[in-house]
Amino acid sequence: MASTQDSNDTAPLVLIHRLPRFNISFTHWLRPKFYPLEPSDPSYATLAPSARVLLPVGPTPVDSGTLDLFPAVECVVGSSAGLNHIDLAECRRRGVRVTSAGEAFSDDVADYAIGLLIDVLRRVSAANRFVRAGLWPVKDEYPLGSKLGGKRVGIVGLGSIGSRIATRLEAFGCVIAYNSRNKKASVPFPYYTNVHDLAASSDALIICCALSNETHHIINKDVLTALGKKGVIVNVGRGALVDEKELVQFLVRNEIGGAGLDVFENEPVVPEELYALDNVVLSPHKAVATPESFAAVKEVIIGNLEAFFSNKPLLSQVKSE
């Protein structure tokens, strides 16, 4: 599969960096414009030190050790919406620019967040289980769900994804508020400076902010307590935004109303206590995953590479803090 760069191949090198478990080649589409340099390439040892661009596949970590290995790297082209696997501070210190997937995944993640919220509130997956278990003809009564319209939904992180979630929720007649690092100008929704107060004023929280040292376990015991017994959590951000042990305890003890979780602290491990709960919807980190969004992210990556190698502004450069 890996063809060595021959003397006529002047395509710019793109150093592919991947965890061993991501062992499928999905960078063939970079050719022939670019030369994806895989560790399996016979010329890897020769060429890698001169590569100016690093492309970490999915959540493959990029830290100071990685950057030490590839001293010529000037730009890390990310392929995901969240970049918590890339040490942004270290990149900044070294003058290495970083790009994200931009808005390629935003619509799909927003759609999925709404899907999870409707599912938990209206018990869609639970209804599906009920019917498939053959219970409908036997048990006439089925526990009611709860109406989406009029619900106060708190969005944690009103960026590219969060603002799309807000647009969708408005069409359902929800009452929206948000928390984010800063109050957004020209946003009509009430802003809360902290997640605790947002939770106390919300029937549901949708978590879609970036994971950083500041947002690690932003949803903790106090926030869950403030959300209350009927409150619902939807997480389409990163698992570690939520103190998962606490969340499991709150769910097991019926101290919150339910949860729709696409992400977990220790993926692909999901706390087994959740399997038994009817008010929880579990999903294998797939809010981003459609053929359409994958096509869009390839376009963003190619656009960033073209921009980099022609000294134009990058399409989706991550801003320094």
Next chain:
Amino acid sequence: MASTQDSNDTAPLVLIHRLPRFNISFTHWLRPKFYPLEPSDPSYATLAPSARVLLPVGPTPVDSGTLDLFPAVECVVGSSAGLNHIDLAECRRRGVRVTSAGEAFSDDVADYAIGLLIDVLRRVSAANRFVRAGLWPVKDEYPLGSKLGGKRVGIVGLGSIGSRIATRLEAFGCVIAYNSRNKKASVPFPYYTNVHDLAASSDALIICCALSNETHHIINKDVLTALGKKGVIVNVGRGALVDEKELVQFLVRNEIGGAGLDVFENEPVVPEELYALDNVVLSPHKAVATPESFAAVKEVIIGNLEAFFSNKPLLSQVKSE
């Protein structure tokens, strides 16, 4: 529970009409303004012949035989959105007015339809099964769903529910078209005079029209063929709008893409072939069911009764064809 109407009780009679399986009293909230006359009431035989209003519980049928039994009835106060269980032509012939639940259920049904569509397209329930079966750590690959944005969604029946579905779909960036008895003025979406042509131009069909002789099996073999291999069906209307045997065959043979079904031809029986399919979401006729919508329908019923007994226009009278 049933207290006989005593000589001081001048509350107007409301004759409660119910299938034996709906044996729970949920008309106590009519008191004390009205006197709900149940078959179990000791005065039933004496009072029923003079009752001017009939309240059929849920889908309890009202046909010419029913109306023969209660000759004083001038108004049938329905408690559901669909009125296919009431013989509207026969009521019209006898000058009996009929009311529906009006818009009490419309938002909830629209929400649920969107929930089912996201679920089928993005495989939410299937993902939930996948995780709960412990497969995530084992099988790295998970079949992709499909993006909602840009999908051409055909709405069959653009009434109170269908128009709310359209509002929601617009926020997701869907391309909307519709079929209904007549083209609606002031609706921007393309109108198709027949469902076959709508299906041929759609990626998904959402069925939310009234069930009548004209719409029985409106989704038949030809329509499913026109919808095509990747097409998705969502039915929140009535089971008999779809030729269920054909639908099952199309799903089993992978001749359409998937289905989200809240209603079935022979409820509570669900064709068992569907249990094995991962691209089908099954739900026990609960799109209408939230505490909020039940409160709203009670208000509509009381409003109609008050209007009837004070000779004012009914709130949600069904128009004659």
